Amino acid sequence: MATEEVNEKATSAVAKRFRGFLPVIVDVETAGFNAATDALLEIAAVTVSVNEDQQWCIDEVFSKHVQPFEGANLDQASLEFTGIDPEHPFRKQIAVSEKDALGTIFKPIRRKIKEHGCNRAILVGHNAHFDLGFLNAAVERCEIKRNPFHPFSVFDTATMAGVAYGQTVLSRAVKAAGLKFDTNEAHSARYDAEQTALLFCEIVNRWNDYSGLFKE
Secondary structure: OHHHHHHHEEEEEEHHHOOOOEEEEEEEEEEOOOOOEEEEEEEEEEEEOOOOOOOEEEEEEEEEEEOOOOOOOOOOHHHHHOOOOOOOHHHHHHOEEEHHHHHHHHHHHHHHHHHHHOOOOEEOOOOHHHHHHHHHHHHHHHHHHHOOOEEEEEEEEHHHHHHHHOOHHHHHHHHHHHOOOOOOOOOOOOHHHHHHHHHHHHHHHHHHHHHOOOOO
16 A cells, blocks of 8 residues: 555544544643642653554654742652652753643644644543643643643543443553553653553554444
């Protein structure tokens, strides 16, 4: 199959599957549970596409370590849970401001929306409203005008996995889907976003095969 034909079919499949929305899997690591007051420390986004076998799969992964915004609360229990040390010398060298982190991640997402002929992105996450809340709070703090994500709609893989496998915890859902999960890598935004993306694709592919509704 020619490259042009593969790209045309992928674009058509992505745009049509979710009513013009481009699913983008997002995970954040934070220093608490309050998006308005607690620091955003890591953010990762995974774009997905459709391959020549009409299977949804990971496309690209983007991630950034984020500097706590001025005046941000750092809850010690949350830091111990994630294992993130905001003062670690290496982290302080590579962490960027919220505005730079969002700019770096939003730019390729906008490009993917255009490439796939979609209208906008929709956040996919495990307990997705938590991630969306921190994302929206950071967008507001940075006064970003062109947020590519829908402001309140999400796809939640905790709900999807609950229906598909009877599991709502990410590690258990991933394993129930027949995939591998490394608990030593958990609570890294990049790793959790990739695992959530694999879970999302697995569920979508299984439903597509089962229903036969979305075959080209």
